[in-house]
Amino acid sequence: MLWPALVTFVHVLGGGVWIGAVGFNVFVLHPRAKKFFAEPGRFEDFVLAVVNGMRWWVIAGIVALGGAGLELLRVRALELDAVLLAKIALLALNIALFWVLSWRMWPARAVAAAPELESLRRRFSRVGTTMVLCNVANVALGVWHHVAR
Numbered sequence: 001m002l003w004p005a006l007v008t009f010v011h012v013l014g015g016g017v018w019i020g021a022v023g024f025n026v027f028v029l030h031p032r033a034k035k036f037f038a039e040p041g042r043f044e045d046f047v048l049a050v051v052n053g054m055r056w057w058v059i060a061g062i063v064a065l066g067g068a069g070l071e072l073l074r075v076r077a078l079e080l081d082a083v084l085l086a087k088i089a090l091l092a093l094n095i096a097l098f099w100v101l102s103w104r105m106w107p108a109r110a111v112a113a114a115p116e117l118e119s120l121r122r123r124f125s126r127v128g129t130t131m132v133l134c135n136v137a138n139v140a141l142g143v144w145h146h147v148a149r
């Protein structure tokens with residue numbers, strides 16, 4: 001009883017925190033910091049300083065969330081059906097997008113010349129929005145699977 005509850009707690013909390021963190025970054029922090037800092041370089045320095053060192057916390061969160069998902073499969077003795085496979089595929093897509101964002105797009109922004117920045121930021125925002133949508137879909141599929149069972 002306690003273990004399944006703890007596993008569900010970690011799984012749901014991990015998903016919620018991930019949605020909140022990426023959503024806040026893309027929809028609140030970026031647009032507001034952009035308005036606040038008139039100089040493009042200062043805006044870039046600020047957002048990079050805010051997210052610096054977060055990569056490994058996100059990875060730890062993904063491991064906990066995915067691990068708890070697999071453990072939920074086990075403790076609830078579920079078969080891997082189409083909905084659960086779709087959840088795994090969505091998480092795999094989000095891990096790939098996170099890799100692109102963290103290892104490719106942030107370093108590119110840090111060294112970009114001023115004329116390149118705007119298109120890099122737009123791409124960044126598109127990737128972040130896709131991640132939020134995949135995670136919201138993952139929550140919806142999880143809740144639906146639970147209720148429909």
Ligand code: HEM
Pocket residue numbers: 008011012014015016018065066067068069070072073076078084087088091135136138139140141142143145146147149
């Ligand atoms: C490896 C990837 C994942 C696996 C294997 C997985 C597995 C599961 C399983 C087995 C359930 C329980 C379904 C049921 O009781 O019928 C579940 C529920 C759920 N999942 Fe996932 N999941 C994964 C990724 C995610 C992600 C990335 C999120 C959110 C961003 C998420 C959010 C949820 C939510 C909110 C529930 C409903 C909790 C409940 O009612 O028990 N899952 N997931």
